Each structure stands twice: as structure tokens, then as C-alpha cells.
Amino acid sequence: MSDLALQIAADVRAGRRSAREVVEESLSLIATGDDIHAFLEVLADEALARADAIDRSVADGEDPGPLAGVPIALKDNLCTRGIPTTCSSRILAGWRPPYDATVVERLRDAGAVLVGKTNMDEFAMGSSTENSCSGPTLNPRDRGRVPGGSSGGSAASVAAGFVPLALGSDTGGSIRQPAALCGVVGVKPTYGLVSRYGLVAFASSLDQIGPLGASVADAALCLEVIAGHDARDTTSLEGPVPDMLAAVERPVRGLRVGLVTELVEGTSPEVAARVRESAEALAGAGCAVEEVSIPQFRYGLSAYYLIAPAEASSNLARFDGVRYGLRVDASDAEAMNVATRTAGFGPEVKRRIMLGTYALSAGYYDEYYAKAQRVRRWVANGFADAYAKFDALLGATTPTTAFALGEHSEDPLAMYRSDTCTVPANLSGDPAMSVPFGTDAGGLPVGVQVFAPALGEDVMFALAGALERSAPTKEPPR
Ligand code: GLN
Numbered sequence: 010m011s012d013l014a015l016q017i018a019a020d021v022r023a024g025r026r027s028a029r030e031v032v033e034e035s036l037s038l039i040a041t042g043d044d045i046h047a048f049l050e051v052l053a054d055e056a057l058a059r060a061d062a063i064d065r066s067v068a069d070g071e072d073p074g075p076l077a078g079v080p081i082a083l084k085d086n087l088c089t090r091g092i093p094t095t096c097s098s099r100i101l102a103g104w105r106p107p108y109d110a111t112v113v114e115r116l117r118d119a120g121a122v123l124v125g126k127t128n129m130d131e132f133a134m135g136s137s138t139e140n141s142c143s144g145p146t147l148n149p150r151d152r153g154r155v156p157g158g159s160s161g162g163s164a165a166s167v168a169a170g171f172v173p174l175a176l177g178s179d180t181g182g183s184i185r186q187p188a189a190l191c192g193v194v195g196v197k198p199t200y201g202l203v204s205r206y207g208l209v210a211f212a213s214s215l216d217q218i219g220p221l222g223a224s225v226a227d228a229a230l231c232l233e234v235i236a237g238h239d240a241r242d243t244t245s246l247e248g249p250v251p252d253m254l255a256a257v258e259r260p261v262r263g264l265r266v267g268l269v270t271e272l273v274e275g276t277s278p279e280v281a282a283r284v285r286e287s288a289e290a291l292a293g294a295g296c297a298v299e300e301v302s303i304p305q306f307r308y309g310l311s312a313y314y315l316i317a318p319a320e321a322s323s324n325l326a327r328f329d330g331v332r333y334g335l336r337v338d339a340s341d342a343e344a345m346n347v348a349t350r351t352a353g354f355g356p357e358v359k360r361r362i363m364l365g366t367y368a369l370s371a372g373y374y375d376e377y378y379a380k381a382q383r384v385r386r387w388v389a390n391g392f393a394d395a396y397a398k399f400d401a402l403l404g405a406t407t408p409t410t411a412f413a414l415g416e417h418s419e420d421p422l423a424m425y426r427s428d429t430c431t432v433p434a435n436l437s438g439d440p441a442m443s444v445p446f447g448t449d450a451g452g453l454p455v456g457v458q459v460f461a462p463a464l465g466e467d468v469m470f471a472l473a474g475a476l477e478r479s480a481p482t483k484e485p486p487r
Contacts, residue, residue, distance in 0.1 A: 272404020
């Protein structure tokens with residue numbers, strides 16, 4: 010599946026290659042290679058039936074769409090009608106959603122073939138995919154290491170070559186961080202660009218769905234397909250979707266790029282070195298690159314770890330043993346709620362619910378939640394000030410390359426710190442993406458992060474394209 014999505018779609022639309030052949034190849038790679046546990050569920054029969062339908066429509070002279078025959082993996086917090094959607098949580102065991110997420114509908118309408126649901130941190134809470142009730146996903150580039158999280162299964166499925174594209178969700182970095190750690194491209198769009206209808210909510214004011222892909226152009230194509238207004242999500246933006254695929258080839262000469270001090274300092278020496286090299290590469294391509302300090306970025310993490318758990322504690326109240334999945338029976342309704350939630354949620358989810366409930370409780374609300382909201386605004390102001398001088402910003406995606414399995418399991422704060430570089434863009438709602446740019450001495454991928462103002466995805470993709478063209482050559486997965 011080393012072919013790019015763009016290539017597959019072009020070949021299938023022109024009848025040069027059948028969707029069945031493409032999908033069979035993807036399914037056989039998964040069947041033989043998924044000892045890394047990227048998938049929770051593989052939809053072989055559905056995928057082959059869908060591929061045959063696409064081939065028939067090509068034979069009938071119809072155009073199945075821009076993603077014709079492209080195998081795609083979906084993070085398991087995206088609702089798929091009649092297909093288990095577990096969020097890697099015991100509490101959703103056996104639940105089959107009665108509807109598809111908007112992104113799922115849009116992918117199908119564009120001719121994509123859904124081949125499976127991917128592993129994740131339970132309810133998207135985590136940075137390593139170790140908080141999954143069915144065990145961790147391994148990093149395909151080094152099986153002793155984590156793939157990042159929470160969309161670790163999606164990132165690993167692309168990095169392993171099982172699928173050219175996958176969808177993830179990003180509340181505090183869950184698309185960009187695993188993309189960086191696995192050496193693939195990951196995009197968090199502008200808040201509201203992609204409909205959240207059918208995404209199981211973690212922190213609704215921060216959540217966005219976005220693509221992970223083997224190339225910048227593939228990610229742009231996928232985002233163009235899933236973006237755009239949806240009346241079923243009240244936070245969905247109206248108006249035109251930025252031109253992204255065309256922007257990938259656009260010249261970047263003359264763009265003003267700010268290299269964010271806070272996203273270089275505090276990262277490991279090798280990550281910092283790659284980020285500086287990526288800044289030089291953009292300067293070499295004609296950008297005006299200058300360093301800029303955004304001191305607010307130092308406080309993003311603290312605000313995020315109050316706001317995200319606060320919203321989660323409210324969103325997760327719906328898992329009560331009545332409406333979805335697991336029920337542990339007890340003498341009365343309240344005891345049943347308690348028994349179900351005690352058995353159904355893992356330790357990190359319980360920690361978040363307690364943190365969030367505390368931050369929202371009377372007497373602490375002003376001190377924690379309200380203060381975190383002010384810091385959120387202040388971080389957004391930091392971006393706005395920088396965008397008065399720069400067209401885009403650049404920095405590390407993660408403080409380090411992929412860490413070892415178990416390395417942060419006993420220390421939640423160490424795990425939270427791996428989100429330092431990604432949370433600011435969730436707090437502001439602006440778009441950001443991670444692009445692979447070289448490796449550390451051990452061959453582990455480094456990701457650099459490109460930021461742009463709201464709905465500035467075209468500028469972001471132009472710079473990402475330039476980075477991809479100038480990146481040191483990629484090591485094949487081990
Ligand atoms: N790692 C962060 C957290 O645990 C972000 C998760 C996400 O983006 N879904 O909250």
C-alpha cells in the first residue's frame with residue numbers, strides 16, 4: 010500500500026486498476042502484518058463489497074469520486090452504523106451506533122473504502138495508545154516504543170503501510186503527536202471546518218477530526234473531502250472550504266514564517282536540531298523566517314488539563330448503563346450507575362472525570378475552570394499577536410521522539426507533558442499540522458509543526474508541501 014491515495018484514486022477512476030485489487034492488498038497486509046495491533050476491527054467483507062460496487066460504477070462509466078477505491082482506517086471514536094464503535098472502552102462494549110458520522114458519509118460518497126476501526130487511548134484520553142482496554146498499539150518503526158496517541162492505531166496503520174489514509178481526532182494533539190512519532194502527516198483543521206457529528210465527544214470545544222496520511226497531498230485531498238458545513242453540528246462553519254490540495258504545490262517564496270522559541274527550547278536536542286533545519290529549509294525556499302517568542306505557550310498545558318477534563322466530565326455523564334453498551338446490574342438505579350461506571354471506565358478516564366468534576370465544583374469553579382478559560386483566551390491572543398507579523402508559525406510537534414512502552418505509564422504528568430507543543434492550537438481553534446522531517450540518531454522520526462491563522466489551511470499546506478520536498482529522505486519502517 011505504498012501507493013499514494015491520489016495515485017490509487019486516479020488509477021481506479023481511469024479503470025487502470027480495480028478497487029478490489031487495491032482493497033485486497035490492503036486487507037492482506039493487515040492480515041499478515043497487524044501484530045502491532047493498529048486495528049480493533051477489520052471490515053473485510055464490507056470493504057470488498059464496497060470495492061466491487063466502485064468497480065461496477067467505473068465499468069458503467071460513472072465517477073465514484075476523488076477517493077475512488079482508497080482504503081481508509083477510522084479511529085474507533087467515529088460512529089459507524091451497525092459497526093462496533095468502542096472508543097477502546099469496556100463501557101461501550103457491544104454498542105453499534107444507529108447512524109454514521111458525517112465524515113464517514115462523506116468519505117463513502119467520495120469513493121473511499123473503510124477497511125477497519127483503529128485502536129486508541131480510551132475516549133481519546135492519552136498520548137501513547139496504552140490507555141486502551143484492549144492493549145497498546147506498537148510503533149511500526151520500533152516495536153518497543155509507543156506510536157503516540159490518542160490516535161495511535163490510525164497513525165500506525167498509515168506508517169505500517171496498511172492504508173494510505175486514516176482519520177483521527179485531535180483535542181490536545183491526538184492527530185499531530187502520533188503522526189510525528191510514527192513519521193506520517195497529521196492535520197488538525199480549524200475548529201468548525203470538519204463536522205463533529207458522530208464523533209464521540211471528549212471535550213467539545215477542542216475536538217476536531219482530521220486526516221493522517223503518508224503524504225501532504227493525500228492529507229489535503231482527504232481533508233477537502235471531509236470538510237465543509239454540516240447543519241447537524243451547530244459549531245460547523247459556513248462558507249467556502251480553503252483550497253488545500255492545489256496549495257501543496259504553491260510557491261512559498263515571500264511568506265513570513267515565525268519560528269516559535271517555546272516550541273524549540275525545551276525539546277530534546279535532536280528534535281530541536283531538526284526543527285531548526287526545517288526553518289533553514291523554508292528560508293532556502295524563499296520564506297522570511299524569524300524567531301518569535303510566544304510566552305503564553307508555556308501555560309497552555311495547565312489550561313488544557315483543566316478545560317478538557319471539565320468538558321469530559323460532563324460529556325461522559327451519558328455513559329450510565331442505560332443508554333449505551335455495558336450495564337452492571339445492581340439493586341437500584343444509582344447503584345447500577347456506579348457499578349457500571351466503576352467496571353466500565355479505565356483509570357485515566359476516571360482520573361479525568363474526577364479532575365473535571367473538581368474544577369467545575371462550586372467554590373473551585375472561579376479558581377480553576379474560569380481561570381483556565383482566561384488563560385485560553387490569552388493563548389489565543391498570543392497567536393493573534395504573532396499572526397499580525399507572520400503568515401504562519403513553525404515549531405516542534407513533540408518534545409521528544411517516540412518513547413518506550415511503559416515509560417510514562419506510572420506518571421500521568423510526564424504523559425501530559427508530551428502534549429505541550431500541540432495544545433496551544435486546540436485552545437485557539439487555529440489549524441496546525443505535523444510533517445515528518447528527518448529522524449533522531451536512532452532512526453526514529455521527528456515531526457515539525459506548521460501553524461496558520463483560522464481558515465489559513467492553504468498557507469499551512471503550501472509550507473507543509475515545501476517541507477516535505479526538502480525533508481531528509483525517509484527511512485522505511487523497520
Ligand atoms: N493527549 C491529550 C490528552 O490526553 C490529547 C488527547 C486528544 O487530543 N484527544 O488529553
